[in-house]
Amino acid sequence: MQTSLATLFRGAGFALMQEREQLAIDQSPHPKRSPSEGLTMEVLGIVLAVLAILFVDPGDAISNLRKWLIGPTKLAKRTVGTQSRLDLTSLFDALGIEDMRIEKSFIGKPAGLDSFDAEVIEHEPIVSPYVQKLRARTIQEEENFAKKNGKTFDNNGTYALRRVDVSRPEGVDGKRHNVHKLLLEKSSFYNFVFPNLCLDKLYPTESGQEEISLRKILSMEKSDLSIATLTDHPNCQFPIGVGTLVVTQDNYLVCTARSRHEYIAGKLSENEVAVHLSTAEGMYRSEKDPASGDCLPDGRPSPFVTSMRSLDDELNLQGNVIDIANILCLGYFFDTKRAQPLFIFHVKPNISSKDLFSMYSETSRDAHENEAIFAIPCRLDAIRKLFEGVRLAELPAIYPSACDDFFKTKSSATVRLASNHAQTGLAIFAYKEFSPITRDMLA
Secondary structure (H helix, E strand, O other), X not given: OHHHHHHHHHHHHHHHHHHHHHHHHOOOOOOOOOHHHHHHHHHHHHXXXXXXXXXXXXXXXHHHHHHHHOHHHHHHHHHXXXXXXXXXXXXXXXXXXXXXXXEEEOOOOOEOHHXXXXXXXXXXXXXXXXXXXXXXXXXXXXXXXXXXXXXOOOOOEEEEEEEEEEEOXXXXXXXXXXXXXXXXXXXXXXXXXXXXXXOOOEEEOOOOOOEEEHHHHOOOOHHHOOHHHHHHOOOOOOEOEEEXXXXXXXXXXXXXXXXXXXXXXXXXXXXXXXXXOOEEEEOXXXXXOHHHOOEOOOOOEOHHHHHHHHHHHHHOOOOOOOOHHHOEEEEEEEEOOOOEEEEEEEEOOOOOHHHXXXXXXXXXXXXXXXXXXXEEEOOHHHHHXXXXXXXXXXXXXXXXXXXXXXXXXXXXOEEEEOOHHHHHHHHHHHHHHHOOOEHHHHO
């Protein structure tokens, strides 16, 4: 009975209040009602609304009053805000990131080393004799090209991903935690050059009557490629790429300018600066000594070790500065253009940008991979400039004195993110650090 009366009074009250509002905004004189009649309707509407509150359960009265008085306004604002926010997929679209499938993101709680496991399985790509001939010819051509142009082209061992199995065992804290087990295969750089880097290259068919892309020959269309479907493609291997973002204690994000000597994601011309993440590497597998590869002490390969090694090799950040336990995974993705899994990591060492620059040395083992290093403020507007293709002088960058000449001579060069891997790393980092992000914030 209380509920029925409450509904009746509330409906009548709102109807009268709406009638009063219509009277107030009507531009023409109303022939039947005077202003006093309108005021009477407003008072009557309020009385009926109060009666509606009284005829509900006491526990609901205050809640209903709050909803009627302030609820609609707050709800409207919240709805607009939610609609304008970008989710991760929409952010990738807004930034123009192509050919990258989001497989798993760890935004709320970045995943540490204990969230991953790995096992090496045996697999040899199964290809036709004709594809084997194409491979041999292509590898020779690319090797000749690399030598002629002074590009690095070493056939080092690596690890390729075949599958990711997710389990949820009980942890030491008594709670269940997701563990992502990587099923890996032994592979090599040449197995990545062909077919992965040549998927969109045209080759004659076996009959020689026409040319079609290697992607079609191997039935590896972009729309069909994901980590979940890797087992459907035994004719190919999928070597893992690893990108790491370093943020200093004074809140600067470290970036690198890739060298023209890099075969993959290198600089294309002298009129540009090809910017990459703090470090970018493939997983390394040693043919002679497995322990020398990117493996944990127990022998399991790990992209976390790849990240750790890259920080040492490229930035001279050694184990006394970086602890592998502090390296966190922001997510893993799949590059459908190169048919390559990509793992993105983030670490914040306990050093300032000044200290990091002083540790950086041109004698680092992989110094040849980069023309320069620099850092930008850890702000969305600074990261956005990297996507916009501004001139190098327009970046709010700081850099070590060893890079003074580079920034002076290249000040008018156009900044270009070196690959969709660099774009992906910066995008997921920005999403983690600055959400909620709206389209207006990217304009």
